[in-house]
Amino acid sequence: MLWEDIMRVSLFKLAAATAIAAVMGTGAFAQTVLRFSHTDNPGGSRQAAAEVFAEKVKEYTDGRYDIRIFPAGQLANDPKAIEQLILGGVDFTVSATGSYATHLASLNLTAMPFLVDTYEQGWELYDNSTWLQGEFDKLPAVGFRVLSTWEAGFRSFTTSSPLASPTDAQSMKMRVYPNDMIRWSMEAIGFQTVVMPITDVYLAIQQGTVNGQENPVDTIKSLRFYEVAPNVTLTRHVYSPLPLTVSEATWAKFSPEDQEAVRKAANDAAAFSRDLVKNSVDSQIEEMKAAGAKVSVPEIGPFRDAVASVYDKARGVYGAEEVDKILADAAAIRKKMPSK
Template sequence: MKAICSTFIAVLALATCAVMAHAEPITLTLVHAASTTHPEHLAALQFARRVEERTHGQIKTRIFPAAQLGSETEMIQKVRLGAIDMDLASHHYLINYEKAFAVVIMPYVFDNYEHAHRVLDGPAMAWLAPLAEKQGFVILSNWEWGFRNLSNNQRPINQPEDVRGLKIRVPPGVGMEASMEALGAQISKISFKDLYAALSQGRVDGQENPLSVFYHHKLYESQKHLALTRHVYYNMVHFISVKSWTRLTPAQQTIVREESKAAGDGMRKKIMAEEDELIARLAAAGVKVTRPDPQPFRAMMEPAHKKIKLLAGEENARKFLNMVADERRP
């Protein structure tokens, strides 16, 4: 009997210690580059609220929007080191750690949003997530950014020749750089947090970003023309440092994953639903909007594809393009 009681007490003590180990709330930092009016920030707020509710206050999230803690490149490196817990950044910024991610931003490979989502949530996620984890990042879910379009303050763009000679800002990295170079643009690599100033000061003629970014970050204030080229699909990835992930219990990890996906799905719906409204608002603000035929632009992308394949590796590019083809619908 004494032995049974002793065993029971020992088990109870261990259980108590386990509970105590997780009694102190965990505060996770989440960084992103979007403005506080952008759907990404609103989705991040939803994620933080729901995780705190479902963990009964055991996990709180402190959000730093608008690249407050550094450039996109700096923030992702801090996540890798565990200095920041979570980030919302594009696959584009994971290329520095795993070249295979370059394939995601090949121009004109996706037919529409639904096609992109099927590929990136399905076979591409199964392939790329383990590669990211080896580099110190746990991918929680895909969020949204949108198809990228081209703006400038010099002339309307109706055909590829209209891009030639324009000085266009692109984010650091080969994806958008290769796309714009294929159209004859002059490339200027400027971090996103410096983009508004660069446009306002005339250091560049234009830039390329999704409609939501163009509008919510007020880039249109110094841009006369917007061409709906939809040349690259660009999504956000919600990821957490492996070091931070291991601090969470399995139950907490499940909640974080579920709420990440829920927030990302909501952001996707918001981005897609507001595009027509944003185009109307931009036109009302004086921006001249053109809708060029994508086929001539697509026909000029072979050099961009070659450059991206060289960076990512031919086998990785072949694997990804097979996924794209498999998920295409009539």
């Protein structure tokens, strides 16, 4: 057989094998790579839940999708990742609800202070609030959609000097992310606010550009903020979970069966995330104490009183009807599921 004939037969066999693999969904040529960006460190709960999500997507789609995870802001900080989600530059991201408010302002209302008191109340709010589900339904028109809600917990403070009451806040600069509701609450407590990406915060505290930051315990521990701001004050002033979102451009490429598989994987990862974060908080606090952090629970009344004006400010900006809808949903949930 001539060399040209041998090559022709070999190429034919290769093409046939590739075609068969594609039809069977087992070949490398049939696999689609998707990009998942987030800002948590590799050892954090977001990364752990993202790994569960990626594994479950692969399992439920017979290996047709390979989700590559980029932690610690490798691709973008939170606002930029959401912009890339809309543009199709990344396929998935997970971030605090307020981070998405740049693209749907009403989501700022989820960051109103002291809406819920327990994890279970927060889960009920995010899974079953009529108002919030209605807002989430508006997001596909923006360019992304919510698949499930992962957990981060309740926001508290880490500061370079003790924070026993709002009086102490008056001498401090507090880092905030780009969210009006968080900024209003911090200013009502007495802080001077400085907006910056979370990826810049550790160094900013270390250099004295700001005196502290506020985030859930899981984030404080993962990003090691207690190392440079060792006073951890557990105010739990805002419930701050993490909607997992998918680019609408990516979603539209999935078959209905694959959409169902991805959503199922997202719900599995949400259950994992909620269980992990809720059951890790106490041990994380103890680990931070062992590393030198000074953890305290202040009298909450003065902080609640300080932020009372935020609700009226929100009514003036977002409309009394919208504010009162989410407040009513939260009140009904607190009544149905009282704190133990």
